[in-house]
Amino acid sequence: MRRGEVDEVERQLRRHRPPTAPEALADRITAAVGALAAPATVAWSDRLWFSRAARLGWAAAVLLLLAAEIALAPGKAGPPRPEQPHALPAMVGLALDLRLDPSWSERLAAAETPAASGLAEIHAAVDAL
Amino acid sequence: MKPLGNSNRPDREILERVAAGDRAALAELYTRDGAAAYRHALWILRRPADAEDVVQTVFVTLAVRGGELLGVRRPASYIAAMVHHEALALLRHPDRQADEGAELLLEAHSDAGLEVERLALGRALAKLDATQREVVFLRVHAGFTFREIGRMTGVSLFTVASRYRLVLIRLRRLLEGEDE
Numbered sequence: 001m002r003r004g005e006v007d008e009v010e011r012q013l014r015r016h017r018p019p020t021a022p023e024a025l026a027d028r029i030t031a032a033v034g035a036l037a038a039p040a041t042v043a044w045s046d047r048l049w050f051s052r053a054a055r056l057g058w059a060a061a062v063l064l065l066l067a068a069e070i071a072l073a074p075g076k077a078g079p080p081r082p083e084q085p086h087a088l089p090a091m092v093g094l095a096l097d098l099r100l101d102p103s104w105s106e107r108l109a110a111a112e113t114p115a116a117s118g119l120a121e122i123h124a125a126v127d128a129l
Numbered sequence: 130m131k132p133l134g135n136s137n138r139p140d141r142e143i144l145e146r147v148a149a150g151d152r153a154a155l156a157e158l159y160t161r162d163g164a165a166a167y168r169h170a171l172w173i174l175r176r177p178a179d180a181e182d183v184v185q186t187v188f189v190t191l192a193v194r195g196g197e198l199l200g201v202r203r204p205a206s207y208i209a210a211m212v213h214h215e216a217l218a219l220l221r222h223p224d225r226q227a228d229e230g231a232e233l234l235l236e237a238h239s240d241a242g243l244e245v246e247r248l249a250l251g252r253a254l255a256k257l258d259a260t261q262r263e264v265v266f267l268r269v270h271a272g273f274t275f276r277e278i279g280r281m282t283g284v285s286l287f288t289v290a291s292r293y294r295l296v297l298i299r300l301r302r303l304l305e306g307e308d309e
Contacts, residue, residue: 005301006294006297006298006301008301009297009300009301009304010269010297012246012250012304013250013265013269013270013300014269015243015246016235016236016238016243016246016247016250017235017236017270018168018171018172018234018235018236018266018270019168019171019233019234019235019236020164020167020168020236021163021164021166021167021168021180021181021184022177022181025163025167025181025184025185026156026159026163028181028185029159029163029184029185029188029189030152030156032185032188032189033152033155033188033189033192034152036189036192036193041149041150041195041196042145042148042149042195042196042199043195043196045196046148046195046196046197046199047196047199049196049199049200050196050199050200051199
Protein backbone atom coordinates (compact mmCIF):
# COMPACT_ATOMS: atom_id res chain seq x y z
CA MET A 1 0.00 0.00 0.00
CA ARG A 2 1.29 3.42 -0.96
CA ARG A 3 2.00 5.98 1.72
CA GLY A 4 -0.44 8.44 0.13
CA GLU A 5 -3.34 6.04 0.65
CA VAL A 6 -2.55 5.75 4.36
CA ASP A 7 -2.26 9.53 4.62
CA GLU A 8 -5.68 9.86 3.00
CA VAL A 9 -7.25 7.70 5.73
CA GLU A 10 -5.57 9.92 8.34
CA ARG A 11 -6.98 13.01 6.63
CA GLN A 12 -10.46 11.48 6.61
CA LEU A 13 -10.21 10.76 10.33
CA ARG A 14 -9.07 14.32 11.05
CA ARG A 15 -12.15 15.71 9.30
CA HIS A 16 -14.30 14.27 12.09
CA ARG A 17 -14.41 14.72 15.85
CA PRO A 18 -15.29 12.24 18.57
CA PRO A 19 -18.35 13.33 20.57
CA THR A 20 -18.13 15.60 23.60
CA ALA A 21 -18.79 14.40 27.12
CA PRO A 22 -22.32 14.91 28.46
CA GLU A 23 -22.61 18.05 30.60
CA ALA A 24 -24.08 16.05 33.46
CA LEU A 25 -20.80 14.17 33.84
CA ALA A 26 -19.09 17.14 35.53
CA ASP A 27 -21.89 17.33 38.13
CA ARG A 28 -21.71 13.58 38.63
CA ILE A 29 -18.00 13.80 39.36
CA THR A 30 -18.53 16.77 41.68
CA ALA A 31 -21.06 14.76 43.67
CA ALA A 32 -18.76 11.74 43.83
CA VAL A 33 -15.77 13.82 44.95
CA GLY A 34 -17.95 15.72 47.46
CA ALA A 35 -19.00 12.42 49.01
CA LEU A 36 -15.40 11.54 49.82
CA ALA A 37 -14.72 11.46 53.54
CA ALA A 38 -11.67 13.71 53.53
CA PRO A 39 -9.85 15.71 50.87
CA ALA A 40 -6.41 14.61 49.76
CA THR A 41 -3.42 15.89 51.64
CA VAL A 42 0.24 16.12 50.72
CA ALA A 43 2.66 14.49 53.15
CA TRP A 44 5.84 16.44 53.98
CA SER A 45 7.87 13.50 52.67
CA ASP A 46 6.15 13.81 49.27
CA ARG A 47 6.87 17.54 49.18
CA LEU A 48 10.49 16.81 50.04
CA TRP A 49 10.82 14.05 47.45
CA PHE A 50 9.11 15.86 44.58
CA SER A 51 10.61 19.30 45.24
CA ARG A 52 13.20 20.16 42.58
CA ALA A 53 15.54 21.81 45.11
CA ALA A 54 15.40 18.78 47.38
CA ARG A 55 16.15 16.41 44.47
CA LEU A 56 19.12 18.53 43.43
CA GLY A 57 20.28 18.48 47.06
CA TRP A 58 20.04 14.68 47.20
CA ALA A 59 21.95 14.34 43.95
CA ALA A 60 24.68 16.73 45.14
CA ALA A 61 25.01 14.82 48.43
CA VAL A 62 25.38 11.49 46.61
CA LEU A 63 28.03 12.97 44.30
CA LEU A 64 29.93 14.39 47.29
CA LEU A 65 29.85 11.01 49.03
CA LEU A 66 31.17 9.31 45.90
CA ALA A 67 33.94 11.89 45.55
CA ALA A 68 34.92 11.44 49.21
CA GLU A 69 34.91 7.65 48.82
CA ILE A 70 37.20 7.84 45.80
CA ALA A 71 39.54 10.37 47.45
CA LEU A 72 39.89 8.36 50.64
CA ALA A 73 40.23 4.92 49.07
CA PRO A 74 43.84 3.55 49.17
CA GLY A 75 45.15 3.46 45.62
CA LYS A 76 47.71 1.09 44.09
CA ALA A 77 50.27 3.88 43.89
CA GLY A 78 49.58 5.13 47.42
CA PRO A 79 52.27 5.24 50.09
CA PRO A 80 53.00 1.98 51.94
CA ARG A 81 51.44 1.58 55.32
CA PRO A 82 53.89 2.48 58.10
CA GLU A 83 53.79 -0.87 59.79
CA GLN A 84 52.39 -4.33 59.32
CA PRO A 85 52.17 -5.69 62.82
CA HIS A 86 50.62 -8.99 61.69
CA ALA A 87 53.76 -9.74 59.64
CA LEU A 88 56.26 -8.68 62.31
CA PRO A 89 56.60 -11.99 64.26
CA ALA A 90 57.34 -13.91 61.06
CA MET A 91 59.93 -11.33 60.03
CA VAL A 92 61.59 -11.50 63.45
CA GLY A 93 61.85 -15.28 63.02
CA LEU A 94 63.22 -14.88 59.50
CA ALA A 95 65.83 -12.31 60.61
CA LEU A 96 66.93 -14.63 63.41
CA ASP A 97 67.14 -17.63 61.03
CA LEU A 98 69.27 -15.61 58.63
CA ARG A 99 71.32 -14.25 61.51
CA LEU A 100 70.59 -10.69 60.33
CA ASP A 101 70.67 -7.59 62.44
CA PRO A 102 67.41 -7.47 64.53
CA SER A 103 66.49 -4.11 62.94
CA TRP A 104 65.89 -6.03 59.66
CA SER A 105 62.77 -7.69 61.01
CA GLU A 106 61.00 -4.31 61.34
CA ARG A 107 62.27 -3.10 57.97
CA LEU A 108 61.07 -6.26 56.19
CA ALA A 109 57.73 -6.18 58.00
CA ALA A 110 57.23 -2.59 56.77
CA ALA A 111 57.94 -3.79 53.19
CA GLU A 112 60.83 -1.38 53.03
CA THR A 113 62.94 -1.85 49.92
CA PRO A 114 66.48 -2.66 51.02
CA ALA A 115 69.34 -0.58 49.69
CA ALA A 116 71.97 -2.33 47.52
CA SER A 117 74.22 -2.78 50.51
CA GLY A 118 71.32 -4.24 52.48
CA LEU A 119 70.54 -6.70 49.65
CA ALA A 120 74.18 -7.79 49.60
CA GLU A 121 73.92 -8.39 53.36
CA ILE A 122 70.80 -10.52 52.86
CA HIS A 123 72.35 -12.50 50.00
CA ALA A 124 75.43 -13.14 52.06
CA ALA A 125 73.28 -14.35 54.95
CA VAL A 126 71.31 -16.67 52.63
CA ASP A 127 74.50 -18.03 51.05
CA ALA A 128 75.87 -18.73 54.50
CA LEU A 129 72.99 -21.04 55.39
CA MET B 130 -17.85 21.63 39.28
CA LYS B 131 -16.78 25.26 39.21
CA PRO B 132 -13.31 25.74 37.77
CA LEU B 133 -10.86 28.34 39.04
CA GLY B 134 -11.41 30.44 35.95
CA ASN B 135 -7.83 30.67 34.70
CA SER B 136 -7.37 27.96 32.08
CA ASN B 137 -3.77 29.09 31.40
CA ARG B 138 -2.62 28.19 34.88
CA PRO B 139 0.60 26.11 34.77
CA ASP B 140 0.16 22.33 35.00
CA ARG B 141 2.31 22.10 38.12
CA GLU B 142 0.29 24.67 40.02
CA ILE B 143 -3.00 22.93 39.20
CA LEU B 144 -1.62 19.54 40.23
CA GLU B 145 -0.24 20.91 43.50
CA ARG B 146 -3.66 22.30 44.34
CA VAL B 147 -5.44 19.08 43.33
CA ALA B 148 -2.94 17.14 45.44
CA ALA B 149 -3.76 19.37 48.41
CA GLY B 150 -7.48 18.62 48.05
CA ASP B 151 -8.56 21.80 46.20
CA ARG B 152 -11.87 20.93 44.49
CA ALA B 153 -11.86 24.04 42.27
CA ALA B 154 -8.46 22.97 40.88
CA LEU B 155 -9.90 19.52 40.16
CA ALA B 156 -12.76 21.20 38.29
CA GLU B 157 -10.24 23.16 36.25
CA LEU B 158 -8.37 19.97 35.45
CA TYR B 159 -11.67 18.41 34.33
CA THR B 160 -12.40 21.44 32.13
CA ARG B 161 -9.02 21.03 30.44
CA ASP B 162 -8.72 17.25 30.16
CA GLY B 163 -12.13 15.75 30.97
CA ALA B 164 -13.51 15.86 27.41
CA ALA B 165 -10.43 14.11 25.98
CA ALA B 166 -10.61 11.51 28.75
CA TYR B 167 -14.27 10.81 27.89
CA ARG B 168 -13.55 10.47 24.16
CA HIS B 169 -10.57 8.23 24.86
CA ALA B 170 -12.66 5.92 27.05
CA LEU B 171 -15.50 5.94 24.52
CA TRP B 172 -13.18 4.86 21.70
CA ILE B 173 -11.96 1.93 23.75
CA LEU B 174 -15.31 0.85 25.20
CA ARG B 175 -17.82 1.99 22.53
CA ARG B 176 -20.44 2.50 25.22
CA PRO B 177 -21.14 6.03 26.62
CA ALA B 178 -22.29 4.82 30.04
CA ASP B 179 -19.04 2.87 30.50
CA ALA B 180 -16.97 5.83 29.30
CA GLU B 181 -18.65 8.06 31.90
CA ASP B 182 -17.91 5.49 34.62
CA VAL B 183 -14.25 5.41 33.62
CA VAL B 184 -13.91 9.21 33.62
CA GLN B 185 -15.61 9.43 37.00
CA THR B 186 -13.29 6.79 38.44
CA VAL B 187 -10.25 8.59 37.05
CA PHE B 188 -11.17 12.00 38.47
CA VAL B 189 -12.22 10.63 41.86
CA THR B 190 -8.87 8.81 41.98
CA LEU B 191 -7.10 12.08 41.16
CA ALA B 192 -8.98 13.76 44.02
CA VAL B 193 -7.54 11.31 46.56
CA ARG B 194 -4.13 10.62 45.06
CA GLY B 195 -2.42 13.36 47.08
CA GLY B 196 1.34 13.88 46.96
CA GLU B 197 1.89 11.39 44.12
CA LEU B 198 0.59 14.07 41.74
CA LEU B 199 3.55 16.30 42.55
CA GLY B 200 5.75 14.05 40.41
CA VAL B 201 3.50 14.34 37.32
CA ARG B 202 4.96 16.38 34.47
CA ARG B 203 2.10 16.43 31.98
CA PRO B 204 -1.44 15.95 33.32
CA ALA B 205 -2.91 15.08 29.90
CA SER B 206 -0.56 12.08 29.51
CA TYR B 207 -1.06 11.01 33.12
CA ILE B 208 -4.86 11.12 32.78
CA ALA B 209 -4.72 9.29 29.44
CA ALA B 210 -2.66 6.51 31.06
CA MET B 211 -5.24 6.24 33.86
CA VAL B 212 -8.09 6.09 31.31
CA HIS B 213 -6.20 3.39 29.37
CA HIS B 214 -5.87 1.16 32.43
CA GLU B 215 -9.38 1.75 33.77
CA ALA B 216 -11.04 1.24 30.37
CA LEU B 217 -9.15 -1.97 29.61
CA ALA B 218 -10.00 -3.32 33.08
CA LEU B 219 -13.68 -2.58 32.45
CA LEU B 220 -13.48 -4.06 28.95
CA ARG B 221 -12.29 -7.36 30.46
CA HIS B 222 -15.01 -7.40 33.10
CA PRO B 223 -17.18 -10.50 32.59
CA ASP B 224 -20.46 -8.70 33.41
CA ARG B 225 -19.92 -5.90 30.94
CA GLN B 226 -22.76 -5.23 28.50
CA ALA B 227 -22.27 -5.36 24.73
CA ASP B 228 -20.88 -2.41 22.75
CA GLU B 229 -23.33 0.04 21.20
CA GLY B 230 -23.52 1.42 17.67
CA ALA B 231 -20.48 2.23 15.56
CA GLU B 232 -21.83 5.69 14.66
CA LEU B 233 -21.29 7.05 18.17
CA LEU B 234 -17.50 7.18 17.78
CA LEU B 235 -17.65 10.37 15.68
CA GLU B 236 -19.91 13.41 15.91
CA ALA B 237 -22.71 13.78 13.38
CA HIS B 238 -22.37 16.31 10.52
CA SER B 239 -24.97 18.49 8.88
CA ASP B 240 -23.06 18.16 5.60
CA ALA B 241 -24.43 15.10 3.74
CA GLY B 242 -21.07 14.13 2.18
CA LEU B 243 -19.24 14.27 5.49
CA GLU B 244 -22.05 12.37 7.18
CA VAL B 245 -21.70 9.50 4.66
CA GLU B 246 -17.95 9.48 5.30
CA ARG B 247 -18.52 9.55 9.08
CA LEU B 248 -20.84 6.53 8.98
CA ALA B 249 -18.37 4.59 6.82
CA LEU B 250 -15.50 5.46 9.15
CA GLY B 251 -17.60 4.52 12.19
CA ARG B 252 -18.37 1.09 10.73
CA ALA B 253 -14.71 0.53 9.89
CA LEU B 254 -13.53 1.67 13.33
CA ALA B 255 -16.04 -0.64 15.00
CA LYS B 256 -14.35 -3.61 13.30
CA LEU B 257 -11.00 -2.81 14.91
CA ASP B 258 -10.18 -4.12 18.36
CA ALA B 259 -10.05 -1.73 21.30
CA THR B 260 -6.28 -1.23 21.37
CA GLN B 261 -6.18 -0.56 17.62
CA ARG B 262 -8.93 2.07 17.91
CA GLU B 263 -7.16 3.55 20.93
CA VAL B 264 -3.88 4.17 19.09
CA VAL B 265 -5.79 5.94 16.30
CA PHE B 266 -7.61 8.14 18.82
CA LEU B 267 -4.48 9.02 20.79
CA ARG B 268 -2.53 9.90 17.65
CA VAL B 269 -5.15 11.58 15.47
CA HIS B 270 -7.58 13.16 17.91
CA ALA B 271 -5.60 13.60 21.13
CA GLY B 272 -2.37 14.60 19.34
CA PHE B 273 0.06 12.53 21.41
CA THR B 274 3.43 11.50 20.01
CA PHE B 275 4.23 7.81 19.48
CA ARG B 276 6.68 8.02 22.39
CA GLU B 277 3.97 9.37 24.73
CA ILE B 278 1.48 6.74 23.56
CA GLY B 279 4.08 4.04 24.18
CA ARG B 280 4.73 5.27 27.71
CA MET B 281 1.06 5.46 28.66
CA THR B 282 0.12 2.09 27.14
CA GLY B 283 3.27 0.23 28.18
CA VAL B 284 4.67 -0.65 24.75
CA SER B 285 7.70 0.55 22.80
CA LEU B 286 7.72 3.52 20.47
CA PHE B 287 8.35 1.21 17.50
CA THR B 288 5.43 -1.05 18.42
CA VAL B 289 3.11 1.95 18.60
CA ALA B 290 4.32 3.38 15.29
CA SER B 291 4.01 0.08 13.44
CA ARG B 292 0.64 -0.67 15.06
CA TYR B 293 -0.64 2.73 13.97
CA ARG B 294 0.45 2.21 10.39
CA LEU B 295 -1.05 -1.28 10.24
CA VAL B 296 -4.33 0.04 11.64
CA LEU B 297 -4.51 2.76 9.00
CA ILE B 298 -3.84 0.17 6.27
CA ARG B 299 -6.60 -2.02 7.68
CA LEU B 300 -8.96 0.96 7.89
CA ARG B 301 -8.23 1.76 4.27
CA ARG B 302 -9.07 -1.79 3.25
CA LEU B 303 -12.23 -1.76 5.33
CA LEU B 304 -13.33 1.50 3.73
CA GLU B 305 -12.73 0.00 0.29
CA GLY B 306 -14.64 -3.14 1.20
CA GLU B 307 -11.59 -5.40 0.80
CA ASP B 308 -11.42 -6.52 4.45
CA GLU B 309 -14.80 -7.54 5.85
